[in-house]
Amino acid sequence: MNIFQKYSKYYDLFYRDKDYKKESGYIYNIISRFYKNPLHILNLGCGTGNHDFYLLDRGLHLTSVDSSREAINIANSKKKKKRISNEQIKFFNLDIRKINLKTKFDCAIALFHVINYLNSNTDLSDCFKSVNKHLKKNGLFVFDSWYGPAVLQDLPEKRTKMIKLKEHKIVRKSLPTLYPNENIAEIKFKFNLSDNKNKSENSFTEIHRMRYLFYPEIEMLLKMSGFALIHAEEWMTGQPIGFNSWYALFVARKI
Numbered sequence: 001m002n003i004f005q006k007y008s009k010y011y012d013l014f015y016r017d018k019d020y021k022k023e024s025g026y027i028y029n030i031i032s033r034f035y036k037n038p039l040h041i042l043n044l045g046c047g048t049g050n051h052d053f054y055l056l057d058r059g060l061h062l063t064s065v066d067s068s069r070e071a072i073n074i075a076n077s078k079k080k081k082k083r084i085s086n087e088q089i090k091f092f093n094l095d096i097r098k099i100n101l102k103t104k105f106d107c108a109i110a111l112f113h114v115i116n117y118l119n120s121n122t123d124l125s126d127c128f129k130s131v132n133k134h135l136k137k138n139g140l141f142v143f144d145s146w147y148g149p150a151v152l153q154d155l156p157e158k159r160t161k162m163i164k165l166k167e168h169k170i171v172r173k174s175l176p177t178l179y180p181n182e183n184i185a186e187i188k189f190k191f192n193l194s195d196n197k198n199k200s201e202n203s204f205t206e207i208h209r210m211r212y213l214f215y216p217e218i219e220m221l222l223k224m225s226g227f228a229l230i231h232a233e234e235w236m237t238g239q240p241i242g243f244n245s246w247y248a249l250f251v252a253r254k255i
């Protein structure tokens, strides 16, 4: 899997305004609402570790995995800088469809559309089964997703985001294409980096294929993987999900 290899280097810059602290508080409250005394958390698709450090502040211990080696290297260097022990957080470069950690956790989380990178039913079911194997009895699985009814109501659009630094400018253009029969939105990210000092330019492209999901298929795939879907709400607002909920949060329990 090659996505996020080059992008990882700029990931934290593009999401420097994302409120990871608030999101981590929200996720901590969701976990605590459905699971008594959670401690050991498996974080799927942790990226550069931004939720991990805030969840650690809430007293949780994390084992966090991502398929991007670059993202894991960044997460590990932050961990080293913050002098965090291996008992508190461990990062591994692994694919969430086939993890085998030989440990069981209270809860697994997958935040910021990680699950949407699993494009086929097989990918989703491999991941869900692998998560199930890593949970204790009654363990929780909490993840967010692009929510199908809202995505089709308010289609993804072309966007441009620019980051200006002292000597650099980074422009990211997002160009979406929808594949309705696969439930896939393919986003072509075109990056252009200009270095004012050396007067040089560099560009690269990454294609992210995101599968938007619908309630009945999530419920069915979870059931087939040994989970009961116990709760769904709009991301961060807690409202019931519907046509306006682009981002939805799902909570499943191991049965």
Ligand SMILES: C[S@@+](CC[C@H](N)C(=O)[O-])C[C@H]1O[C@@H](n2cnc3c(N)ncnc32)[C@H](O)[C@@H]1O
Pocket (backbone or CB within 6 Å): 001, 003, 004, 044, 045, 046, 047, 048, 049, 050, 051, 065, 066, 067, 068, 071, 094, 095, 096, 097, 110, 111, 112, 113, 114, 117, 118
């Ligand atoms: C949008 S990022 C979210 C990262 C992090 N959770 C956050 O909130 O900043 C999606 C992440 O999912 C990871 N990912 C996608 N497919 C994966 C897979 N099959 N196995 C492990 N990680 C995966 C990507 O490498 C990327 O870091």
